[in-house]
Amino acid sequence: MSGIAATLDILTRLIAFDTTSRNSNLELIAWVEDFLRERGIASRRVSNADGTKANLYASIGPDVAGGVVLSGHTDVVPVDGQPWASDPWTLSERGGRFYGRGVADMKSFLALALAHVDAARAAPLKRPMVLAFSYDEEIGCLGAPAMIAELAAQSNKPAAVIVGEPTSMKVVSAHKGVRTFTVEVTGREGHSSLPDQGVSAVMEALKLMALVAEMGNEARGETHAHFNPPGPTMTIGKVEGGTASNILARRCSFIWDCRCPEQAQADVIEARFRGAATQLDAEIKVRAPEGGVSVMRRTNTPGLAIERESAAETLARALTGDNETRAVAYAAEAGLFQRAGIPAIICGPGSIEQAHQPDEWIERTQIEEGAAFMRRLIERLSA
Numbered sequence: 001m002s003g004i005a006a007t008l009d010i011l012t013r014l015i016a017f018d019t020t021s022r023n024s025n026l027e028l029i030a031w032v033e034d035f036l037r038e039r040g041i042a043s044r045r046v047s048n049a050d051g052t053k054a055n056l057y058a059s060i061g062p063d064v065a066g067g068v069v070l071s072g073h074t075d076v077v078p079v080d081g082q083p084w085a086s087d088p089w090t091l092s093e094r095g096g097r098f099y100g101r102g103v104a105d106m107k108s109f110l111a112l113a114l115a116h117v118d119a120a121r122a123a124p125l126k127r128p129m130v131l132a133f134s135y136d137e138e139i140g141c142l143g144a145p146a147m148i149a150e151l152a153a154q155s156n157k158p159a160a161v162i163v164g165e166p167t168s169m170k171v172v173s174a175h176k177g178v179r180t181f182t183v184e185v186t187g188r189e190g191h192s193s194l195p196d197q198g199v200s201a202v203m204e205a206l207k208l209m210a211l212v213a214e215m216g217n218e219a220r221g222e223t224h225a226h227f228n229p230p231g232p233t234m235t236i237g238k239v240e241g242g243t244a245s246n247i248l249a250r251r252c253s254f255i256w257d258c259r260c261p262e263q264a265q266a267d268v269i270e271a272r273f274r275g276a277a278t279q280l281d282a283e284i285k286v287r288a289p290e291g292g293v294s295v296m297r298r299t300n301t302p303g304l305a306i307e308r309e310s311a312a313e314t315l316a317r318a319l320t321g322d323n324e325t326r327a328v329a330y331a332a333e334a335g336l337f338q339r340a341g342i343p344a345i346i347c348g349p350g351s352i353e354q355a356h357q358p359d360e361w362i363e364r365t366q367i368e369e370g371a372a373f374m375r376r377l378i379e380r381l382s383a
């Protein structure tokens with residue numbers, strides 16, 4: 001079977017697993033384990049605490065340092081409420097495009113990697129090709145850290161990571177980091193005609209929400225080469241609270257996120273927010289001792305910083321011929337690898353513009369480019 005036919009065959013199987021992040025990914029992982037086992041390749045699961053989800057990694061080739069990791073997440077975003085023209089869990093082809101949830105983000109990359117396992121086994125590899133498939137990427141890169149820690153602790157540590165998020169096979173050298181927070185404000189109920197006899201949690205939470213908006217506006221002036229938008233961004237994604245127009249709300253909670261080109265900026269923004277929250281907490285407690293503010297950081301995904309001379313950068317440039325410097329605003333797992341001491345870049349088939357959309361698609365030509373990339377990688381690992 002050619003690389004393309006094998007890739008499409010595997011992609012059909014991968015798309016059929018509904019690996020929306022809220023579901024277990026174990027059926028997909030078991031399928032990949034079998035696929036590798038049939039080829040004599042041992043793989044290792046790194047499971048979550050309750051065993052309902054797992055990362056999987058495997059090495060093909062000699063057990064030496066200097067391997068190249070092909071990294072991808074197995075989970076996908078929900079299709080709830082989206083108008084799809086065809087079943088999102090059935091790969092379908094229309095007019096040179098393949099449709100299905102995850103075809104761009106990012107099961108085509110996983111399929112390409114698996115479809116080239118046979119070629120890698122047949123090649124005289126001098127350094128290993130390492131597959132690293134994660135879970136829960138879409139809800140804050142929660143799964144990968146445990147697997148990355150194992151990979152980074154190996155005596156035969158890999159030299160470079162290619163994270164196959166959809167970049168239309170261009171090399172992306174940097175991504176923003178993202179932190180998300182849940183903020184809970186508790187007040188005291190009362191009649192809204194006597195606002196000073198209680199504490200409206202909604203009215204108090206508004207002050208902190210205004211601070212998020214204010215910090216976001218201030219950051220608009222900041223420019224970081226290659227990023228678009230150029231500086232940090234902050235948004236509030238969800239607000240809940242209150243009971244009725246004439247009741248002072250006892251509870252109000254909101255979730256916000258902060259996306260920064262640099263980790264240090266996120267530290268400053270988080271510290272300023274926490275300072276304001278601590279002050280508001282004290283003010284509320286004066287009027288309602290049982291009330292207050294709590295701030296919980298839900299996720300903290302580090303950004304990927306540009307490392308022009310890294311092994312990952314050099315490798316990806318050689319494989320693609322792409323010499324431009326690009327940065328993306330979304331977060332990915334590349335920053336986690338970099339922070340663990342394994343250089344990483346992002347390069348994968350399909351476009352981020354189709355990711356998370358109804359009728360998510362990928363062009364056949366992107367699969368073809370991806371297959372050529374895998375063949376060149378295997379050649380390079382054999383040199």
Ligand SMILES: [Zn+2]
Binds near residue numbers: 105106137165166
């Ligand atoms: Zn993705």
